[in-house]
Amino acid sequence: MGQIYVEGWAPDYGSPMQTDGALAEPEKVDEDVEVAGRWAPIVGVDDGVAEVVFVDGVRRVDARLTLDDPTDGPIAGLCGTYAVGAVGWDRRAGRSTYLPSRVARLALFGSGKVAEVPVAGPRLAYRSESVAETDPAALVQRFHGAMRKAEAALSEELVRSGRFVVADGPINDLSATEKVGFIKSHRAPYLSSERRAVVARLATGQRTPLFLIGAGGAYPRYSWYFRLADVPRGHAWSGIARAEVSSRLDLATAKRVADRVAAVLPATASQPHIEPRAPQNLVPIAALERELRRLMGDPAFIYRALREAIMRDRIGSGR
Amino acid sequence: MTRPHGVGRVLGTEHTNTREFRVAIDDDEYLQLDDLVVVRTTVPKEGEVRTYGVVTEVEAIYEGAQFESDTHRIADEGILPGAKVRSARVAVTRLEPELWVSADPGEVVERATGTERDKALYVDEMGRPLPVGLGRDGEPVFVDLDFFDGRKGGHMSISGISGVATKTSFALFFLRLLSARPDLVGDAAANLRILVFNVKGEDLLWLDKPNRHFTEDDAIAWAKLGVQPAPFPSVSLWAPPRRRSGDVVIPDTGGRQEGVAAFTWTPREFIDEGLLRFLFTDASDFRNQLAFVQERVQAQLRRYARDVEGMPGAVVLRDPGDGTDPRLPVKVHPGEPVVTDLGTLIEAIEAFLDPADGEPDPRWSGRTQGGTISAFLRRLHAAEHRLGHLIRAGESRRIDRRAAQVTVVGIQSLHDLGQRFVVGALLSETFGEKEGTGRRLPLTVIVLDELNKYAPREGNSPLKEMLVDIAQRGRSLGVLLVGAQQTASRVAPEVMENAAIRVAGRLDAAEAERSEYGWMLPSTRARARLLKPGTMVLSQPAIPVPLVLEFPFPPWATRKEEVADDGGDPFEGI
Numbered sequence: 105m106g107q108i109y110v111e112g113w114a115p116d117y118g119s120p121m122q123t124d125g126a127l128a129e130p131e132k133v134d135e136d137v138e139v140a141g142r143w144a145p146i147v148g149v150d151d152g153v154a155e156v157v158f159v160d161g162v163r164r165v166d167a168r169l170t171l172d173d174p175t176d177g178p179i180a181g182l183c184g185t186y187a188v189g190a191v192g193w194d195r196r197a198g199r200s201t202y203l204p205s206r207v208a209r210l211a212l213f214g215s216g217k218v219a220e221v222p223v224a225g226p227r228l229a230y231r232s233e234s235v236a237e238t239d240p241a242a243l244v245q246r247f248h249g250a251m252r253k254a255e256a257a258l259s260e261e262l263v264r265s266g267r268f269v270v271a272d273g274p275i276n277d278l279s280a281t282e283k284v285g286f287i288k289s290h291r292a293p294y295l296s297s298e299r300r301a302v303v304a305r306l307a308t309g310q311r312t313p314l315f316l317i318g319a320g321g322a323y324p325r326y327s328w329y330f331r332l333a334d335v336p337r338g339h340a341w342s343g344i345a346r347a348e349v350s351s352r353l354d355l356a357t358a359k360r361v362a363d364r365v366a367a368v369l370p371a372t373a374s375q376p377h378i379e380p381r382a383p384q385n386l387v388p389i390a391a392l393e394r395e396l397r398r399l400m401g402d403p404a405f406i407y408r409a410l411r412e413a414i415m416r417d418r419i420g421s422g423r
Numbered sequence: 424m425t426r427p428h429g430v431g432r433v434l435g436t437e438h439t440n441t442r443e444f445r446v447a448i449d450d451d452e453y454l455q456l457d458d459l460v461v462v463r464t465t466v467p468k469e470g471e472v473r474t475y476g477v478v479t480e481v482e483a484i485y486e487g488a489q490f491e492s493d494t495h496r497i498a499d500e501g502i503l504p505g506a507k508v509r510s511a512r513v514a515v516t517r518l519e520p521e522l523w524v525s526a527d528p529g530e531v532v533e534r535a536t537g538t539e540r541d542k543a544l545y546v547d548e549m550g551r552p553l554p555v556g557l558g559r560d561g562e563p564v565f566v567d568l569d570f571f572d573g574r575k576g577g578h579m580s581i582s583g584i585s586g587v588a589t590k591t592s593f594a595l596f597f598l599r600l601l602s603a604r605p606d607l608v609g610d611a612a613a614n615l616r617i618l619v620f621n622v623k624g625e626d627l628l629w630l631d632k633p634n635r636h637f638t639e640d641d642a643i644a645w646a647k648l649g650v651q652p653a654p655f656p657s658v659s660l661w662a663p664p665r666r667r668s669g670d671v672v673i674p675d676t677g678g679r680q681e682g683v684a685a686f687t688w689t690p691r692e693f694i695d696e697g698l699l700r701f702l703f704t705d706a707s708d709f710r711n712q713l714a715f716v717q718e719r720v721q722a723q724l725r726r727y728a729r730d731v732e733g734m735p736g737a738v739v740l741r742d743p744g745d746g747t748d749p750r751l752p753v754k755v756h757p758g759e760p761v762v763t764d765l766g767t768l769i770e771a772i773e774a775f776l777d778p779a780d781g782e783p784d785p786r787w788s789g790r791t792q793g794g795t796i797s798a799f800l801r802r803l804h805a806a807e808h809r810l811g812h813l814i815r816a817g818e819s820r821r822i823d824r825r826a827a828q829v830t831v832v833g834i835q836s837l838h839d840l841g842q843r844f845v846v847g848a849l850l851s852e853t854f855g856e857k858e859g860t861g862r863r864l865p866l867t868v869i870v871l872d873e874l875n876k877y878a879p880r881e882g883n884s885p886l887k888e889m890l891v892d893i894a895q896r897g898r899s900l901g902v903l904l905v906g907a908q909q910t911a912s913r914v915a916p917e918v919m920e921n922a923a924i925r926v927a928g929r930l931d932a933a934e935a936e937r938s939e940y941g942w943m944l945p946s947t948r949a950r951a952r953l954l955k956p957g958t959m960v961l962s963q964p965a966i967p968v969p970l971v972l973e974f975p976f977p978p979w980a981t982r983k984e985e986v987a988d989d990g991g992d993p994f995e996g997i
Contacts, residue, residue: 191504193502194501195501198498198501199501200497200501200502200503200504201504371500371502372502378489378490386502387496387503388503391487391503391504391505392504394487395487395504
């Protein structure tokens with residue numbers, strides 16, 4: 105069994121990467137599921153939904169580790185924390201509250217190796233897992249996946265309790281629920297150029313007709329663009345966001361949900377003078393991310409605690 | 424551990440220290456200004472240390488709001504989650520046992536009640552705690568009498584803007600408690616004498632009359648202080664005589680005549696007690712040669728004055744070198760001027776200093792320049808005009824401070840010069856008496872409003888010297904000054920510094936910022952301009968932070984209209 109070392113360089117070193125497969129193969133798009141002919145903006149409809157629940161997750165690499173394996177040499181590892189949570193926006197009372205959240209800590213090692221990371225303090229126990237690959241990027245990929253799974257599980261629970269859920273990021277499950285995936289950025293061109301022009305013409309609270317993404321693939325879903333806010337001096341797509349629901353829903357339900365999202369979400373759009381990612385980074389989601397980061401604990405404190413615990417462990421074992 | 428009086432926990436987002444800490448208040452509790460709290464901290468090797476404190480500020484904020492506009496996002500639209508958090512700032516008053524450690528963050532903060540409250544206010548360490556008002560929690564606030572009656576400290580200074588009528592009200596309230604609690608005051612209560620000057624209106628001429636507006640609620644407050652609410656039982660009232668009233672001496676008061684005695688000094692008393700100096704109390708009089716002339720004339724008056732047969736109190740001025748026994752009264756020579764009042768005294772002095780024919784008598788003038796002599800005489804004439812009616816021959820009408828426990832001297836009708844003269848004469852008499860015995864007991868308490876007029880910060884006068892002397896030595900001689908003023912910054916610092924107990928009512932905003940009020944906490948200073956009548960801030964050496972207290976409505980009248988009808992007893996059944 106190898107010895108664990110905490111690397112001195114910053115935990116986030118080398119981490120920026122595309123983790124949601126946005127640059128993956130372009131998916132098949134059917135633009136004619138709602139309106140087959142000429143597209144025009146559709147005005148959203150607020151059906152008076154009483155509560156909107158926003159779900160999101162955040163993650164952070166707490167420390168980069170190296171496992172000094174006697175046979176396979178240095179093996180990359182990391183200690184990471186993720187938190188998933190939700191904000192319930194009670195539209196009738198005009199109040200938002202944090203719903204119970206979950207924080208998990210994970211130690212990941214490459215090359216199929218697993219080593220126990222000593223407990224660094226109260227609520228600082230890391231569950232060890234391994235990935236087969238040797239590439240450190242695979243560790244982050246796995247870590248991110250774990251967070252996404254936890255997000256999906258939380259969304260699922262909330263949906264089952266009868267709530268209307270808007271989750272940050274694309275949806276990737278198969279259940280026929282009204283769970284909405286909310287996508288801030290526009291990386292893949294889903295629409296033909298003629299129909300993209302309609303997106304540019306959308307006013308706040310309006311949406312495009314539904315289009316079907318990934319028909320025949322693993323996660324087929326209905327999607328639509330809608331305008332969150334008019335952004336002064338912004339480009340035509342500045343205030344545009346995209347949303348998705350599972351295509352296992354019937355089309356009529358999907359349309360109702362799309363109308364609701366187009367009408368209701370603009371109220372939660374953020375202001376450009378406050379939020380650099382305005383308006384797409386919705387106020388409840390931004391607040392939730394801040395809260396979740398806080399719940400993960402102070403990174404400097406955790407980093408030092410980990411170093412200390414691992415150092416003690418090594419001294420204690422006489423190596 | 425359950426804490427029945429828990430109201431919150433010590434805030435952990437910032438350092439606590441031995442001076443102050445903050446409290447995150449529980450959702451279903453509250454703390455307000457002046458509340459007393461206690462925190463128990465476990466100190467390694469020492470065990471439990473209790474930190475007592477008083478709430479000096481209370482705050483609330485939306486946690487989760489980063490920008491001011493987030494307030495709307497949280498409260499109106501509700502799209503931003505945020506929670507109201509209320510906190511309180513606590514100034515530490517005491518650590519028990521005295522181990523100077525800070526309170527631990529996260530510890531339960533409890534309201535200090537019962538014996539814990541007494542500890543927070545050091546009541547358990549006070550030799551003789553006298554309740555002097557009610558705290559915001561409705562419980563008594565105490566003053567350690569050892570710091571008033573001269574054992575460890577003395578004097579009280581009361582500041583506050585005028586018109587709110589709190590300064591003298593509080594002074595009298597305090598004195599009423601002092602005289603009504605011999606059980607606490609101890610041997611100092613015996614023969615306690617109180618000298619009160621009424622300088623404005625006639626507020627203090629009704630101390631012996633019940634107040635018709637006194638209610639049962641007020642009586643309950645008095646009961647909490649352990650005092651039966653009643654007017655002052657033993658009061659004598661004095662006022663100067665009305666001018667131009669001929670041979671009949673009538674006290675110069677408006678609303679009340681009954682029970683008020685007129686006071687005057689005879690020329691003999693004026694000379695023997697050296698009251699001449701109190702005619703030169705303007706701060707500017709001290710700078711030039713006037714003081715020299717005054718002292719010389721005073722000395723010569725003592726030597727020259729001879730009683731007159733058949734005319735009590737009157738004197739004639741004769742050269743002491745005539746060979747007769749100076750203690751025996753003399754017969755008036757034909758044509759010899761007799762001093763029967765201030766006017767004739769001045770004429771007699773003038774005959775020596777500035778005779779119509781001939782040179783000034785150098786034994787009187789001390790070869791002072793003519794200009795100074797003129798200035799001296801000018802001031803005498805001015806004084807004659809303003810307070811001449813206070814000096815008259817005849818039977819003695821001196822103020823008898825032994826006649827009652829409280830002696831009220833009404834000087835409101837006198838000109839400033841006259842007021843200073845009366846105050847100077849009485850203080851000198853009182854202090855002289857005590858200097859003679861050299862004993863602290865029995866105590867004499869002097870209540871003097873508008874202290875800035877008598878002991879101003881700038882300039883010098885015999886009266887100011889007198890007051891500074893009382894402030895500095897009165898403590899050991901049992902002469903205690905309860906001074907009041909609108910602006911402490913305009914009173915001689917020696918007088919202010921010697922007051923062990925400091926009290927302030929509502930203050931002018933600019934005044935409250937001055938260093939004279941450094942004993943208040945910044946939060947208390949900020950609040951001092953908002954204090955209601957009847958609310959005071961009290962500082963005493965026994966407690967390191969000032970306390971805010973309320974004192975109840977007085978059972979005695981302060982105006983004629985307030986006097987209860989003679990028929991009914993307003994305190995019946997209370």
